[in-house]
Amino acid sequence: MPAEFIRIHPQTPEERKILHVVNALRNGAVIIYPTDTVYGMGCDIHNTRAVERVARIKGIKPNKNDFSFICYDLSHIADYARVGNQAFKLMKRLLPGPYTFILDASNRVPKILNATKKTVGIRVPNSAIPRQIVSELGNPIITTSIKADDEIAEYPTDPEEIFEQYQHQVDIVIDGGYGGNVPSTIIDATTDTFEIIREGLGDYSV
Structure with missing residues (x-):
């Protein structure tokens, strides 16, 4: 049975x-959804089978x-990660x-998510759809970038093409408009000496 293809307004979901998607996540669904960078794949972090x-x-x-x-805001982050004062200031700004x-x-x-490491990656995207999903769900969802079935473009941007590629692997594909093709900037904030792990869409300067 192919995935559902659901169009959701990117600014005013x-x-x-949103509640339909949240209910599916609570029942173990794997979804593909837009962010402020590339399209991501995810599920409820507490559903082991979905992970x-x-x-x-x-x-x-x-x-x-x-x-x-993906977390809703900074207060959500503090539930799942230890945030130093300098990191908090930087995150509040960015x-x-x-x-x-x-x-x-x-x-x-x-x-299951940190069996071999003691760190976690946290995102609060400037994107209403995933933030509304985690707000209604009450806890974060996984985010992992999906890759294009294409040698030229690394990340797919057209939701309909994403659906064609993943319709038999996931449960829901959300169409929130065309996605980007540049991933997020990754910053190691485990110490006060912040380190850029990957330069992406986010412009970073201390």
Whole structure:
């Protein structure tokens, strides 16, 4: 059975559609959704089987994953990561935005997600659809970039093409308009000496 293809307004997401997605996530769904950078794939971080499905689709072992979370805001982040004063100031300045912060994980991070490492990647995208989803869900969702089935473009941008590629692997593909093709900037904020791990869409300067 192919995935659902759901169009959601990127600036003013329809509540009925968001709640439909949230209900599916609570029942173990894997979804593809827009962010402020590239389209991402994810699930409820507390659903082990769904996390394992995402790992299989990505072709990796669940305990070797490099998944990040999408949180609604800074207060949400503090539930799952330890944030130093300097990191908090930087995140307050840059978020919501196209950044992934690597932070020390708290003990609330599910074991399947940090079995081999003690850090976690955190995102608060400047994108209404995923933020509304996690707000209604009450906890973060996984975010991992999807790659194009194409040698020229690394990331797919057309939701209909994404649906064609993934319709038999996931449960829902959200059309929130054309996506970007530049990923987030990754900043290691586990110490006060911030380090850029990957330069992406987010312009970073201390």
